[in-house]
Amino acid sequence: MSADDRITAQMAFLSEADRLKSVLRATTLGDGSRQENSAEHSWHVALYALVLGEHAPEGVDVSRVIRMLLLHDLVEIDAGDAPIFGTHDAAALAAREAEAATRLFGLLPGDQGTDLRALWDEFEANATPDARFAKSLDRYQAPNQNLAAGGGSWLSYNVGYDTVLSRVGSKIADGAPVLWNWLQPRVAAFFDRLH
């Protein structure tokens, strides 16, 4: 495949990626003015990785984490965003996302599609240190948006501190314990003030 043909395939992928800007999340901007979309969220968490990388557990490759986070939500173009506090058929969602990954990464030149699909699979499997730190940052951004917005998706989904702890806190604590130590008392104080 010539360089020109590779660019044609790569541009088909990058043009399709543009549609992630129209996928809306449950979280809002920090000022509460509108819902956040998954493209700007992906930028924000990649910036989180760049800035907070020094707090990653030893052995984490922050540049790989940034690449994972740039890719992590692309499957939502076909499969939609599944809010963390919503109820989902997990197996059906995983199947829709895998199908989306096959279609989207399949737009790229074969070797590159295989590499980037493997990076997304690694993120999803959440087993390597890089994936666990990336997944923790993905989980860590939303509560910070909610704190800035005065509640955000916690209020719209009517969840309490225990639910935030089990669905979000436990995941952050797993891959980025230092960041969870910083966030936990702030989340606890928010829910204390609610009562």
Add this chain to the structure above:
Amino acid sequence: MSADDRITAQMAFLSEADRLKSVLRATTLGDGSRQENSAEHSWHVALYALVLGEHAPEGVDVSRVIRMLLLHDLVEIDAGDAPIFGTHDAAALAAREAEAATRLFGLLPGDQGTDLRALWDEFEANATPDARFAKSLDRYQAPNQNLAAGGGSWLSYNVGYDTVLSRVGSKIADGAPVLWNWLQPRVAAFFDRLH
């Protein structure tokens, strides 16, 4: 400074960065439905770097380019977006952007603020191979959005092929000649069809 104090400063920076999602650009989404914001644009060009890095001139460090592109537009939070086909007082704009960089990177712990400010300064100066490739990708994304949207900012600013060539094409050709070779005939064909 303790890890906890560093995270407090880093989170002040990351919360302020959220405001980039409300800065609108002259370009639209590929489907023409609305203007693109600078946060989702930053995600998109970082993804361009990840996918198109193989076409960079020799010696370019794609991971550094991705970091530059994640940061490159943050100053627009204070200084606003300056559309490429608009008319600006270049010196006044550069002064506003430098002041914005001082305020924003100043939110970070001192050592990190200095490092990331230096990365942004390098991007702006457009003198190193990494900066020139990053700047080329920043310039390369907009015409591709315009082609997808059937004209986009070319039509809203009423510019012709020669203007696109001098303000955009020359910059892409400088830092990413292989990408300009791919794009140039497509841009030329678009303006041919307009007449």
